[in-house]
Amino acid sequence: MGGDNISPIDFNDPKIASLPRILLMGPRRGGKTSIQRVVFQKMSPHETLFRLEATQQLERAIVDHTPLCRFTVWDFPGDYYGEDDENNYDNDNNNNISTGDSVFVGDNAATSLIFVVDAQDEPYDHVLQSFTNAVTRALELNPNIVIEVFINKVDGELFLSDESKYDCRRDIMTQVTDELTDAGVSPDSIHIRYHLTSIYDHSIYEALSRVVQRLIPQLPTLENLLNVLVSTCSMEKAYLFDVVSKLYISTDPGPVDMQSVELCSDMIDVVLDVTPAEDLEEDMVDPDSAYDNKSASVIRLSNGMVLYLKEVDTMLALVCITRAENFRKKSLINYNIGCLKKALRALAQPVPTTENGH
């Protein structure tokens, strides 16, 4: 995580300012900082209970492990919804918003606004009113902003059954629709995605994966490449994972099954656990390493499926799920993965600009 670097990150550097942005907003103690720390800084969920204090000012961090998946995460103090967005901020501290910059628009970067609601903190009326105000303001300033709601903390005794989670989501969706209608905005004109999340299980990775995917400009090409791989090699599914955050940044167009994503993500943990850290950092080809540009890892499941993991770019892993009988032609599979690898490298190259900058 770039936020851990000793030298401060210059978020006003045009190269960083133009990266896609994920804005985390919502009520106090909804879980914004916990989500950021657990997914991007590998804090254990239990640690968030006693290690996190209320966020007092905007905290920004950069996620930049693999060239195809680079973005910044903006963690706002609780109950801040960009009210004074057009005002100038004190720019002394590098983590304050830059002068005159709008958090919803800045530098034309693709922006996703994640509103984190505490599912265990009913009633939601007041919180959702602030949300609809923020959404209408954000959309006025940036019609392309993507709006996501994380209904967080759907764990513990209150949410033992799936039904209780779906009921909670339905209640929140209905209230948002009512709030928008009251504010004179047609709910049909705004596409809001709702995710049920908890930092204690895989749901937070699934939700953030979907958010990040929408911010990747090359997504349609990635999906196409994975589709070609899956159909050429008769695979069931293929996922591209950022191995550090364990978010999957793309998959083939076939249906996604949460359990299989979780399995692939667990496989990455297993493989990284047996790979020395220095090999990961230097991308070395060590005969004992399980994760480098020459190695591959295989897990055979008792149901006749095979999981196959290969590094395809810096900190980017391909995890394929295939039937054992289709895994026999390993050389064909490796050849096609080699082609995918080349295509990914080309895709990650910055687009050359002509002399007049176009």
Ligand SMILES: Nc1nc2c(ncn2[C@@H]2O[C@H](COP(=O)(O)OP(=O)(O)OP(=O)(O)O)[C@@H](O)[C@H]2O)c(=O)[nH]1
């Ligand atoms: N049960 C449960 N608790 C969570 C979850 N996410 C966060 N928490 C807890 O919620 C509390 C508040 O979390 P924070 O991450 O500080 O919340 P925040 O939204 O950043 O709060 P502010 O900084 O005040 O805006 C902590 O005690 C976390 O352990 C979750 O998914 N489930």
